[in-house]
Amino acid sequence: MRRGMVIAIAAVALACGLAACGGDDESAGGGVTLNWFIFNEPSGGPQKVAERCSQQSNGAYTINFEYLPAQADAQREQLVRRLGAEDSSLDLLGLDVVWTGEFANARWLAPIPADTEQAVTENVFEPVLDTARFEDDLVVVPIWSNTQLLWYRKDRVPQAPETWDEMIDIGERLGPDTGRIQIQGNRYEGLVVWANALIESAGTSILSAPKEILLEETPTEQALGIMGRLSNSRVAAPNITTSNEDSARLGFEAGNSTFQINYPFVYPSAKTNAPDVFEQMEAARYPAVDADKPSKPPIGGINIGVSSFSQHKEEAFEAIECLVKPENQLEIAELGGLPPVRSDLYDRPEIEKVYPGFADLVRESIQNAGPRPSQSPAYQDLSLAIQRALHPTTKIDAQNPQSTYEELRNNVEKAIKREGLL
Amino acid sequence: MSVAVPPQPGQTAGRKGQRKRGGPTQTTDRTKAERKLALMLCAPAVVAMVLVTVYPILYAIVLSVQTVDLRFPEERGFVGLDNYAAVLSSPLWWQDLFNTTFVTVISVAIELVLGMALALVMHRALFGRGLIRTSVLIPYGIVTVVAAFAWFFAFDPSSGFVNNLPFIPEDKAWFGNRWDAFTVIILTEVWKTTPFMALLLLAGLATIDNGLYEAARVDGANAWQRFVKITLPLLKPALLVALLFRTLDAFRVFDSIFIMTRGSQDTESVSILGYNQLISRLNLGLGSAVSVLIFVLVLLIAFVFVRVLGTAVPAQGDKK
Numbered sequence: 001m002r003r004g005m006v007i008a009i010a011a012v013a014l015a016c017g018l019a020a021c022g023g024d025d026e027s028a029g030g031g032v033t034l035n036w037f038i039f040n041e042p043s044g045g046p047q048k049v050a051e052r053c054s055q056q057s058n059g060a061y062t063i064n065f066e067y068l069p070a071q072a073d074a075q076r077e078q079l080v081r082r083l084g085a086e087d088s089s090l091d092l093l094g095l096d097v098v099w100t101g102e103f104a105n106a107r108w109l110a111p112i113p114a115d116t117e118q119a120v121t122e123n124v125f126e127p128v129l130d131t132a133r134f135e136d137d138l139v140v141v142p143i144w145s146n147t148q149l150l151w152y153r154k155d156r157v158p159q160a161p162e163t164w165d166e167m168i169d170i171g172e173r174l175g176p177d178t179g180r181i182q183i184q185g186n187r188y189e190g191l192v193v194w195a196n197a198l199i200e201s202a203g204t205s206i207l208s209a210p211k212e213i214l215l216e217e218t219p220t221e222q223a224l225g226i227m228g229r230l231s232n233s234r235v236a237a238p239n240i241t242t243s244n245e246d247s248a249r250l251g252f253e254a255g256n257s258t259f260q261i262n263y264p265f266v267y268p269s270a271k272t273n274a275p276d277v278f279e280q281m282e283a284a285r286y287p288a289v290d291a292d293k294p295s296k297p298p299i300g301g302i303n304i305g306v307s308s309f310s311q312h313k314e315e316a317f318e319a320i321e322c323l324v325k326p327e328n329q330l331e332i333a334e335l336g337g338l339p340p341v342r343s344d345l346y347d348r349p350e351i352e353k354v355y356p357g358f359a360d361l362v363r364e365s366i367q368n369a370g371p372r373p374s375q376s377p378a379y380q381d382l383s384l385a386i387q388r389a390l391h392p393t394t395k396i397d398a399q400n401p402q403s404t405y406e407e408l409r410n411n412v413e414k415a416i417k418r419e420g421l422l
Numbered sequence: 423m424s425v426a427v428p429p430q431p432g433q434t435a436g437r438k439g440q441r442k443r444g445g446p447t448q449t450t451d452r453t454k455a456e457r458k459l460a461l462m463l464c465a466p467a468v469v470a471m472v473l474v475t476v477y478p479i480l481y482a483i484v485l486s487v488q489t490v491d492l493r494f495p496e497e498r499g500f501v502g503l504d505n506y507a508a509v510l511s512s513p514l515w516w517q518d519l520f521n522t523t524f525v526t527v528i529s530v531a532i533e534l535v536l537g538m539a540l541a542l543v544m545h546r547a548l549f550g551r552g553l554i555r556t557s558v559l560i561p562y563g564i565v566t567v568v569a570a571f572a573w574f575f576a577f578d579p580s581s582g583f584v585n586n587l588p589f590i591p592e593d594k595a596w597f598g599n600r601w602d603a604f605t606v607i608i609l610t611e612v613w614k615t616t617p618f619m620a621l622l623l624l625a626g627l628a629t630i631d632n633g634l635y636e637a638a639r640v641d642g643a644n645a646w647q648r649f650v651k652i653t654l655p656l657l658k659p660a661l662l663v664a665l666l667f668r669t670l671d672a673f674r675v676f677d678s679i680f681i682m683t684r685g686s687q688d689t690e691s692v693s694i695l696g697y698n699q700l701i702s703r704l705n706l707g708l709g710s711a712v713s714v715l716i717f718v719l720v721l722l723i724a725f726v727f728v729r730v731l732g733t734a735v736p737a738q739g740d741k742k
Contacts, residue, residue: 073702077701077702080492080493080704081701084492084704102493105493105494106492106493106494106495107495186686187683187684187685187686188684238579238593238595238598239579239580239593239595239598240598241595241598241599241686241687242595242597242598242683242686247580250580251580377493377494378493380493380702380703380704381703384698384702384703391686392598392686392687418491418494418703418705419508420508420511420512420514421508421509421512421514421515421695421698421699421708421712422514422698422699422703
């Protein structure tokens with residue numbers, strides 16, 4: 001009996017937790033409470049602009065933060081579990097750029113009203129908008145972007161290399177004591193970021209349409225060859241097969257690396273952690289595969305969607321329009337170093353302070369970015385399949401990447417059809 | 423679950439001889455009333471069990487014969503055994519099954535030896551018995567994920583102390599290749615659950631009559647002979663129960679691998695495979711098929727232990 005009671009109590013408590021018991025729907029101002037499910041961005045930028053928007057709404061809505069875990073995989077898992085159960089307590093969703101196709105296809109995103117679309121797409125980078133569209137419709141609203149740059153030591157190389165091969169050559173000439181190259185090679189999304197950027201830069205794409213594979217053989221093998229060459233080079237990080245953004249950052253800050261491929265967060269980090277390294281740190285554009293083909297750098301960031309199970313969609317879209325206003329994008333950039341999605345903001349003096357000397361580079365990088373195939377409704381399958389085919393990158397034969405290519409192609413084909421285990 | 427009626431002194435319900443003496447109607451009424459009470463007392467627990475275990479298991483079986491993918495709500499339908507065929511024909515499943523079995527066999531074997539040694543020491547401890555037994559249990563009391571993180575950070579080349587130890591190369595990437603990663607994963611498992619094994623064995627040791635050892639000593643048996651001829655045979659029931667529990671537990675290994683490699687470097691276990699299909703891909707059909715197969719394997723292990731090796735499950739053990 002007691003056990004039954006305990007379970008009954010636990011069940012009630014659980015149900016309460018899920019449905020956000022307590023009727024906090026009516027806030028003090030009489031308006032609705034919009035729950036924004038997003039990870040806790042450490043700078044507090046999103047919180048600040050959300051608070052300002054709530055105030056400016058004159059009591060129409062109050063944005064309440066419900067924090068998701070720090071890791072992208074875990075964020076997605078929580079969101080899809082709730083949305084899969086048609087949880088109506090979610091209003092605003094903070095979505096990674098690669099979840100668009102999946103969420104839209106599952107009908108978890110409320111359609112964006114035409115006037116909102118007009119307001120939130122003005123001056124927004126085209127590759128950023130690509131990550132927000134599904135079947136030609138805008139389904140989510142970009143709030144901040146991100147991109148990877150090549151970070152190098154100007155005391156060791158006078159001029160940044162333009163291609164991957166050039167970079168590896170320079171590194172090998174410097175040797176493993178000073179010439180190491182930091183990249184993301186663990187079996188996780190970061191590996192897909194690297195592979196996709198190389199494939200895009202080589203002149204092809206993973207998909208040609210949401211359910212159609214492209215992966216032209218020659219350029220793809222060229223891209224894979226570079227992955228194999230770097231991974232097996234003596235200047236690769238010793239932990240390359242388990243490396244991520246953070247281990248790359250730490251590796252570069254340790255001083256024996258000359259190159260690092262990473263997001264701009266490494267710049268302020270080096271300033272506080274390794275001032276000596278910071279002094280010599282310079283940014284350049286993501287390396288190209290071919291000298292005569294400009295690179296297509298990776299793109300990241302967050303889009304906001306409105307849950308189709310939300311009971312306050314109108315207010316939610318109002319809130320989004322406010323959140324992505326130019327001054328709010330600037331504020332988020334100033335506080336957290338997160339690149340705005342509007343190209344015109346890069347002319348503002350505030351941005352020059354965030355990216356001293358490389359604001360134009362960030363703009364150029366986002367403008368020319370090659371997004372991951374986020375339009376695929378089975379992106380997660382695709383990502384797992386690519387990771388399985390390429391990891392560990394040390395097994396890729398740089399001279400003869402054909403077998404890896406076959407495996408990659410095979411895996412991607414199966415993932416599109418969502419066949420078999422992954 | 424059997425309905426246990428408390429024994430009544432002098433009047434055991436349901437016995438023919440007594441029924442005649444005490445008058446049939448009275449006993450039957452009383453028996454009935456007691457049965458009813460017992461059923462009512464058990465009912466909430468049974469209902470709760472049905473709700474939280476039987477229902478999910480049946481639901482998983484139902485899902486496993488369907489196409490269900492939360493991301494593709496329209497594509498639902500019965501597919502028979504297709505999902506099972508997809509799982510069993512995938513090299514990934516067999517690879518992961520091998521990994522799981524490998525981790526299970528090696529870690530349980532090491533735990534058994536270490537646990538036995540610990541149990542023998544604790545059994546002989548002359549002072550501070552309570553303190554020793556409690557402190558040995560500490561690793562078992564730590565949340566598995568926390569233990570996994572602790573071991574991960576200890577072996578991580580950038581943050582760990584292990585690479586600073588003598589005879590270990592400073593830039594050794596422990597999670598960068600399969601066998602090193604397995605070593606750390608198995609070490610974590612062993613560290614965490616050896617105390618559990620030791621305590622179960624200690625309980626078994628406590629039931630062995632000391633007189634047997636004294637008699638053996640009088641007959642001139644040495645320590646090894648006493649261990650092999652007395653301790654091991656008499657410990658067999660406790661030993662098999664401990665092995666059964668640990669094998670079932672180890673077969674579902676998830677946390678350590680998830681934290682340390684996420685299944686990369688060919689260290690994926692079947693539980694992680696199920697997780698990937700269910701939670702990452704939201705492919706409930708395929709994922710449920712993996713789960714049901716794991717369930718069947720766990721049943722099989724239990725069956726082998728109970729029927730073939732003759733492990734006494736606690737309820738049977740009481741009667742012996």
